[in-house]
Amino acid sequence: MAGRIDVENLRVTRGEFTLEVDSLHVREREIFAILGTTGSGKTVLMESIAGAFPINEGSIKLDDKDIEALPIQQRHLGILYQDYALFPHLTVWDNIAYGLKHQRPRPDNIDEQVGNMLHMFEIEHLAGRYPGVISGGESQRVALARALVMHPEILILDEPFSALDPTTKRQMYKLLRNVHESFSCTIVFVTHDMDEAIKIADNILLMKDGEIVQSGSPEEILRHPANDFVKEFIGKKRLSKVQDMATVEEVMVNHPRTVHPTRGLAQSMTMMEKNKVDSLLVVDNQDKLLGNITIYDVVKAFDDESLKVQDIMKPFEHSVTPDTLLPKAIQLMDELKAPYLPVVNDTGHLVGLLTRGSIVGYVSSEVEVML
Ligand SMILES: Nc1ncnc2c1ncn2[C@@H]1O[C@H](COP(=O)(O)OP(=O)(O)O)[C@@H](O)[C@H]1O
Numbered sequence: 001m002a003g004r005i006d007v008e009n010l011r012v013t014r015g016e017f018t019l020e021v022d023s024l025h026v027r028e029r030e031i032f033a034i035l036g037t038t039g040s041g042k043t044v045l046m047e048s049i050a051g052a053f054p055i056n057e058g059s060i061k062l063d064d065k066d067i068e069a070l071p072i073q074q075r076h077l078g079i080l081y082q083d084y085a086l087f088p089h090l091t092v093w094d095n096i097a098y099g100l101k102h103q104r105p106r107p108d109n110i111d112e113q114v115g116n117m118l119h120m121f122e123i124e125h126l127a128g129r130y131p132g133v134i135s136g137g138e139s140q141r142v143a144l145a146r147a148l149v150m151h152p153e154i155l156i157l158d159e160p161f162s163a164l165d166p167t168t169k170r171q172m173y174k175l176l177r178n179v180h181e182s183f184s185c186t187i188v189f190v191t192h193d194m195d196e197a198i199k200i201a202d203n204i205l206l207m208k209d210g211e212i213v214q215s216g217s218p219e220e221i222l223r224h225p226a227n228d229f230v231k232e233f234i235g236k237k238r239l240s241k242v243q244d245m246a247t248v249e250e251v252m253v254n255h256p257r258t259v260h261p262t263r264g265l266a267q268s269m270t271m272m273e274k275n276k277v278d279s280l281l282v283v284d285n286q287d288k289l290l291g292n293i294t295i296y297d298v299v300k301a302f303d304d305e306s307l308k309v310q311d312i313m314k315p316f317e318h319s320v321t322p323d324t325l326l327p328k329a330i331q332l333m334d335e336l337k338a339p340y341l342p343v344v345n346d347t348g349h350l351v352g353l354l355t356r357g358s359i360v361g362y363v364s365s366e367v368e369v370m371l
């Protein structure tokens, strides 16, 4: 097993730009994502790892061997770029066969190997076509096949999917996960897509202005973002869920069903039925919360026509404010075994209702964002 990358005290200058990486370690067979703003040095880092040009200072080792000491064919690297870079004058078949044809000794089962790749990437029908007449998604499948037919220990992907439409992009990420499983190679991928990085990477590196801002597992980065840059990169919505910073306000039902204290019971029952609820919040004309009535209270008192809402309503023992943290509110609901809690502001006015349904809706929509 191999496919490890160790970078120490790296310094690379290109024009005005300097990349400085104190230390970076990619473990064998892991999926490693690199994120960062445009111009932060991601491509320079990838090219340095690939050994595309000499570095100024430091060391880059692939499985303990200095990259500079390794001839290209011994680096066992496959690289995919954003702009496909297939050989335009060669057919898809010949593009995939290219590396094998130049291998010494030349393998005698090139046909079979290329055939397997075409099959695996579902591009058999494209074998005789030229790169100019296939789609972006197809081009990237060919590029993946061309890289993987050489069975690299490390596959480097420099934003290869960023130009693809969302559906094709999702398919490509799925394909990438299959590739990782079938070829068990180390995958280093540069991406703008935080969701994908969170979903598939074992480790994430965030870069800014030629330096590493933070590296760690998605879990570590989500729970402990190093600074505001990382927070911004992750996005407020993901963070608020993960860090339990969501407040009641983000989750609550905004217009709960209310009833005035002077209304009658038949009237209240009709309102419940119409709105398909089993209780109503009682508020005065200024929306100040007075209490609530349930369908059971109404049914019990129904025969006495003189009774009004204000005669049977019960005050709320508990409520929460809009800025209460969601986990705290959930805990309170759980302790009280309450199906809902009214949300009132500092002056006691009703602003919303926290229900179990609204919590489930919120949490599951957040999980969707995460996945
Ligand atoms: N060959 C070069 N000569 C001069 N400047 C370069 C060269 N290659 C990259 N740069 C500069 O290095 C910085 C980082 O580039 P790059 O690694 O491509 O960023 P990105 O993170 O978007 O991939 C940019 O400011 C870019 O202009």
Ligand SMILES: [Mg+2]
Pocket (backbone or CB within 6 Å): 042, 043, 044, 158
């Ligand atoms: Mg780049």
